[in-house]
Amino acid sequence: MTVSRRDILSATLLGAAAMVSTVAQAKQKTxxxxxxxxxxxxxxxxxxxxxxxxxxxxxAGDQYERLFGKEKYEILFIPYAKVAGTYDDYEKQVQDAFKAYGHKIVGIHRFKDPQKAVREAKAIAVGGGNTWALVTRMYEAGIIDLIRERVNAGIPYCGWSAGGNVACPTLRTTNDMPIAEPPSFNTFGFIPFQTNPHFISGGTQGLNxxxxxxxLExxxxxxxxxxxxxxxxxTALFVTGExxxxxxxxxxxxALYWFRQAPKGMKLERIPLGTKFDVRKIVPGGKL
Structure with missing residues (x-):
């Protein structure tokens, strides 16, 4: 069978169209x-x-004092980001840390019904680890929407590293390797923009x-x-009300790093410690 130049051109155009279609589909999110x-x-x-x-x-004692005030809580702990280790060991590590602040930590893995545990929780903490594993396991447990609902209704929430990243609308700006595949990238959306935890500027000296x-660009x-x-x-963001x-x-x-849209690539602004702002300002063209 002979292949004409027109056949090759048509195949190339169809391939390009398929690629455009794939990109368009990849960019869509719910x-x-x-x-x-x-x-x-x-x-x-x-x-x-x-x-x-x-x-x-x-x-982080001052940060938790801002969050919890003088009240001492039994906090439901979500250890699902832990991969290299056990939930029991992770729970113990967090229990020891929060004991100094007068709070009790109970891991969600202790409950037969994780959804019921979230519904009855007085406060929620989500630990760090692998964000992909965390989100996948929370979807499997059916607690993403429940946590979002409870926290938006007023119970205190804290999350560090992966547990902070999932406070964003999605997990897309995590630093972690995608070792698991969640059904959606969507997370809690307590803030309307993305964060990048553990941010370090620049590369390693001597390495390209x-x-x-x-x-992020x-x-x-x-x-x-x-x-x-x-x-x-x-550093941390402390969000109150809406x-x-x-x-x-x-x-x-x-100071925090605010990576901004620009005509070519991105631009950077810094947000110093103590800055108070409206979360709706973190948009292209926004000013604090």
């Missing part, structure tokens, strides 16, 4: 359904569980490696309607 938010809502989005040479969460900025090129806030170690947010963290922590 927005989270609107949900009523209580003025009592309190969400702590933490970059990390450690800061410099600190122990596990022992630098890809930087975090490189990856690709995200912004592909998603023209979005912006990203990089959270350096130790729109109010404050940058908190240790006194010597870095």
């Amino acid at each position: 927005p989270l359904k609107p949900m009523k938010v209580s003025p009592k809502r309190r969400v702590l989005i933490q970059s990390s569980s450690r800061y410099h040479n600190s122990g596990y969460l022992d630098f 490696n890809e930087t975090r900025e490189d990856r 690709e995200f912004l090129w592909y998603n023209k309607d979005e912006e990203v806030i990089g959270l350096p170690e130790g 729109y109010d947010c404050e940058v908190i963290g240790p006194k010597d922590s870095e």
Whole structure:
């Protein structure tokens, strides 16, 4: 059989059309359904569980005091991001950390019915680890929408690393390897923009490696309607009510990195510790 030049050209055009179609489909996502938010809502989005040479969460006492106030809680802990280890060991590590602050930690894996556990929880904490595993397991347990509903209704929420990343609308700006495949990238959407936890600027000296900025620039090129806030170690966003947010963290922590849409690539602004802003301002053209 002979193949004409016209056949080759037609096949090339069809392949290009298929590629465009694939890209268009890949970019589509199902927005989270609107949900009523209580003025009592309190969400702590933490970059990390450690800061410099600190122990596990022992630098975050002020952050938890902001979140929980003087009340002492029994906190439902979601350990699903843990991969290399057991849920029991992870629960014990978090119990030891929160004991210093007067709170009790109980892992969701202790309950036969995880959905009932979420419905009855007085506060929720989601730990770090692998974000893909975390989201996959939360979907399998049927608790994504339930947690979103309970927290938006007013129970306190804290999450560090992966547990902070899932406070965004999606997990797309995680740093983690995709070791699991969740049915959706959608997460809690407690804030309307994406964050990048554990943010470190620049590459490794002497190595021609890809930087975090490189990856986030690709995200912004592909998603023209979005912006990203990089959270350096130790820093956190404290969200109250529907729109109010404050940058908190240790006194010597870095300013946050606000990666912005630009005609070519991206531009950067910094958000200092103590800044208070409306979360609706983190959009292309927004100003704090």
